[in-house]
Amino acid sequence: MKVLVCVKQVLDPHGMTVNRKAEKVFINREEYILDPASKAALEAASHLKQGGAEVMAISVGPERVEDALREALARGADRAIWIRSEGGDALVVANLIAAAVHKIGAVDLIIAGHQALDTGAGELAPRLAEALDWPQILGAVKLDAGEQGVTAIVQQAGFVQVKASTPVVVSMLAETYRGSYANGWRLMDAYKKWNVEAWSTSELELGEDDLRPLTAKKEDAFPPERQLGTPVRDVKELVMMLKREKVIAS
């Protein structure tokens, strides 16, 4: 089985501070990390390697994205493909990846993270499925593959088991990541021995329309401020406060 994992690089939230009053986000340290949902996707793919699957990782972006791809190799990917592009919106990224899928050929399963830390839009997987005209399973917490296709467990007012024949696009929830760390030896090999294949957009079969974003960003807006309560140390103090505020009888 040929599995393609879409990975995304995002700004490290630890390098940012939010000033709620000024409604500003400050980037103190511009450092990039592999998005947690991408880690979940890679983990799910690695799990399938036990059944003999071949895992490829793909990412769209500027040169720094190579680090995310090398980390993907360290996390079990056998092959890494970098589409050199400034991206655009989710539609453009989906079109780029769809074109890459055609170029790679014979891909059975695409696994992506469901929602990334930066936008949380969750658009890549469904748009990719549309571009490829493949079925989609969104928000999976578990994924298995076999002769017949894939079986996933999806969170939907409880848990639902979904089956699909390949080829299919599946998105994994970030919370499913169980901490299968990158392998140190593979990480060194990823930088010193192995290659990341770099593809430019001209190498992919794409029309002008495919690279035109559908959306344009207008502005950043903060959600309304939540009223925070008073922290209490333990149950005793909570009970005392409730009595004092006359919520419960003394």
Next chain:
Amino acid sequence: MDFSLTEEQAMFRDLFRDFAQKEVAKVAKHTDEAEEPPVALLKKAVAQGFLAATVPEDFGGAALDPLSYCLLLEEIAKECMSTAVTLAVHNSLVNATLVKYGTDAQKEKWLPLLAENLGAFAATEPDAGSDTSRIATRAKRSGGTYSLSGVKVWVSNAALAKVLLVLAQTEGGPTMFIVDPAAPGVKIGHREPTTGLRGVATNTVYFDFAEVTETDRLGDEGAGMSIAQAANTQLQLALAAAALGLAEGAVALGRAFAIERKQFGVSIATKQALGNYFADCEIEGEALRHLIEYAAWLASEGKDYALAALKAKMFGAKTARAAANLMLQTHGGYGFSDEYAISRLYRDAKALDFLGGTPQIGRVVIAQQVFADSGLAIKP
């Protein structure tokens, strides 16, 4: 100027030293390991009058003069800082405060109990550490009774105390109350596991509509802050004395070790680098002693000794920590081992950086004094 102790003070010091060496020394290690106050030892201290150290004779106290009281704490601290701090909190924060601000009725009611049982002082809260003005514990008045509600943290001696002095907000401002911990509505909570001073039981205390009559209000409504500050001054001098004792205890341990331990064919005491450590400790210890003596003299003359006590305490914290640190280093690897006492002194000394106030706040107070007549406002 006569720097010598009076005959009586010298006699007291010998008595205290004897007690410390005979009774305190042998329980120090266990007290720390078990993390329990040395109850049996405290009973012996009761018999010696140490729980009423500065209480006037008319109330059955030992009526020690300020310097003698300092000598008591110094000698005890040489052997066990936990015991010294327990006694310091009890005598300086609780007893001395009652003696100074209590009515005769209050003194008659509470001092005898305190001669045989520990007292505790509850001021600090989760949001009110250095900044006592932020206390939220309320004392709501209704006729002749107050109803206390709130949480106090880091209350030393709380678990064993039979008397609590509590700082709470009333309509008239911060007010001090005398509270019986066994009264309904008073709950002793979580015990803090601490770095050092493990023989001092430090707990969270909850006040859940605990009732106090106005006869147990200490001073007027709104007088709480100045009472608390005075109590803190009393404690600071006591802690300075305890700090000196700890520093001396540390040096004694280091000295014995350095003489005994041979490396490179000689006692390490002969190594210049280590000699330097001992010299520095010697200078600081001596300076600390004089600061304590001066502050104690001011106190015995009835003069304002707040700044002198603060300076002594701040210098004491620095001196004790430095001595414990250098003497731990002198022990080498053994300094890190639980088998040798020095690491206990090291852990105990660290508490001096917040007990009785932090050095950060202390410096602000002293800076305020330096610029006092300039008309400038120096604030934390």
Next chain:
Amino acid sequence: MDFELSREHQALRRLIREFAEEEVRPATRQADRSSQPPLKVLKKAAEIGLLGVPFPREYGGMGAGETGYCILMEELGRVDTSFATIIGAHIGIGTMAIYLGGSKHLREKYLPDLCSGKKIAAFALTEPQAGSDAASIKLRATKEGDSYILDGSKMWITNGPMASTMSILAVTDPALGARGGATAFVIETRDENGQATEGFTPGKYEHKMGLHGSPTAAIAFDNFRVPQENILGQTGLGFVVFMQTLDIGRVSLGAATLGGAQASLQQVLEWAAMREQFGKPLAQMQSIQFMIADMAAEIEALRSLVYRTAWLVDNQKPFIKEAGMCKLLGSEIASRCVDRAVQVLGALGYSRDVHMERGYRDSRIAEIFEGTNEIQRILIAEQLLREVGVRIRP
């Protein structure tokens, strides 16, 4: 001059940071309370290659060099000094002595299992009468046929209770003493099942003020046999191997203290921004601001020193003086920083429920072990004075 870490080293840092935050940090409290090392975490660390970071790939190491190893120790030191100490003793001195002094055969025999974490290493030098004065060791290795028989004891051995492979220094010629008469060996102290090998007795477990998660013990040898092929370096010149190992070990120890200092600074920043007294956050008080600045400046200087020294090691340049400085400055900077971090917390910093309090008790040892700071000062002065023609002794 390029001061950037290579991309693979940056990637390695990200890997170790994730591991340290997700695996090491949650286990620290329990390890401190129970005085048991977090073996599960150790196993996971081994699985991703962290137990052999500096050693070449041909021996099963990760091949990330001294720089990679410093990154490992910094990231671990940032989270848990005890855990960093276990790793430091295993990689930095226990296994390192075998790597530096062992023949190709010994390296091939022992390094793979140590790099994979199948076995844990320890470094056995100190004895009751031989601390700073390492040359006065007494543990005896007597030649008998094609073996040596070890008799005597060692103390303060980090990983002593769990190591199955140890680098040990013994006296082979009492007449010459340590300089010229001591030999280093690699010995096997536990078998496949973790049982003590014949003649080896793990001794008294040390109860320490801090570093509870890093087990330390005395060890004893009674008629313990080691084959002569297990000699590290040359017969009689074991002191050289051991001193070389300690020298290089100081660089990564400096890195661990750097991590600890960094964690302290982070603690101060976060607490000062949040905690309000006297109507404003502590961060608005100049005393706190100056504290932060002092910490940051010292940490920055230490960082440059450590990674430059690692660069010297990786580029086969002389590094001994700088290594001693890494340890000396690092341990003292870390002590100052963790003291400030605990101080800013006030009474809270005195509670064992608080993470930084552990750091306070744990970090004190760094000024003492791996050569006390007094010895470091002597060694550094010795090298400098040699340049002006003066020879000194401790």
